[in-house]
Amino acid sequence: MIRRSLIFAALVAFSGTPVWAISQFAVAPQYDTTHVYVAPADVDGFVKGFLATFGGTSTKQVVANVTPTPSSTTSQLLQTPAGTVSLFGFKTPIPYPFGAERTGYLVTDLDKAVNAARKAGADVIVAPFPDPIGRDAVIQWPGGVNMQLYWHNTKPNYAAFETVPENRVYVSPDAVAAFVRGFTTFAHGKVVSDDKKAPGVEIGRADSTFHRIRIESDFGKMTVLATDGHLPFPYGYEMTGYEVADLDATLQKAKDAGVKILVEPSQSGDRRAAMVEFPGGYVAEIHSVAKH
Structure with a gap:
């Protein structure tokens, strides 16, 4: 009973509202x-x-x-x-x-x-x-x-994705804890990785590190990037990261269709990623992940 009370108190302190209350x-x-x-x-x-x-x-x-x-x-x-x-x-x-x-x-x-x-x-x-x-x-x-x-009004019926995209959220170090607490409570999400020294190459700064948190929920995937805001273009402008099986082939299709390759592919851990800009100015990250 004491253990359950302590867990309840910890969750309330963490989010302001216990997860099971939402x-x-x-x-x-x-x-x-x-x-x-x-x-x-x-x-x-x-x-x-x-x-x-x-x-x-x-x-x-x-x-x-x-x-x-x-x-x-x-x-x-x-x-x-x-x-x-x-x-x-x-x-x-x-x-x-x-x-x-x-x-x-x-x-x-x-x-x-x-x-x-x-x-x-x-x-x-x-x-x-x-x-x-x-x-x-x-x-x-x-x-x-x-x-x-x-x-x-009418319930939609869409086919499942082959690969689930990630919502890429840039926040300050001051706000990251409150954002993660709030969103995971609302979404019933779980933090699947929390790297306080993620490779800076992922935000265009190979000589530095930053705080990266990955979250998964029934809404999909999210990557939270807590940075000091010293970001070279186009980092911070992308809203979504798209996972593909073959990054080079996808980028070739993109180039053939008039999409600009803003940042050529780079490797970070098991992910190889590039940044592109579609006609109209929409910036996106595209990546492939090595299968283990």
């Missing part, structure tokens, strides 16, 4: 998307480059208002074996704070998920609102990390 609202990684905003003139080029690089298909493009105040954007979903993108080409100015949210996470109950995120330490910066196919809200975690939560 329900699980995740569905699966294939329902979680990276939000990509490009100029309308770059939409077709981005679609061509992204699908040529990773394979997959796009839903039919529609024009809709996807924000709680009046706006207009093209919208389509790019679904690939390595990750999904919600692509927006706004025809009007983008209402604040949209464009700063990095991901959209499907949840089983939007109102309850928003309340759970709040209990876990997130700010609700856009209260729930209707969109053409469901409802959405935007939350912000410690460190200034914005995420959109969404719910569909």
Whole structure:
């Protein structure tokens, strides 16, 4: 009894709310998307480059208002074996704070998920609102990390990924503990690695180290990079890391489709990674992992 009380107290101190007091609202990684905003003139080029690089298909493009105040954007979903993108080409100015949210996470109950995120330490910066196919809200975690939560009127059914992408989150050393506590509590996530001296080559600084934490949950994978902010371009601009079986072959497909290779492949541990820029300015990390 004493042991259980101590564990309970430790969890409350760790997150502010015990993990079991927050329900699980995740569905699966294939329902979680990276939000990509490009100029309308770059939409077709981005679609061509992204699908040529990773394979997959796009839903039919529609024009809709996807924000709680009046706006207009093209919208389509790019679904690939390595990750999904919600692509927006706004025809009007983008209402604040949209464009700063990095991901959209499907949840089983939007109102309850928003309340759970709040209990876990997130700010609700856009209260729930209707969109053409469901409802959405935007939350912000410690460190200034914005995420959109969404719910569909009609339950979607998407194929599982061949490789699960990672949400790449840059935060300061001051905010990293609060961010990890809050997000893992909300997501029922687990820290699968915590390297306080990760190789700096992973952030373009081969002569240094930084603090890297990897998290897994039913929302998918996340890599948290706690740095001093002294980052060479393009590090810090990428939102997602895509895992592929053959990095060189994938990069060749990307180049053939007009994608820029910003950082040539480098090795760090069992991962070999490069940085690319798709038409429209979307920066991504692409990596392969050695199989043991």
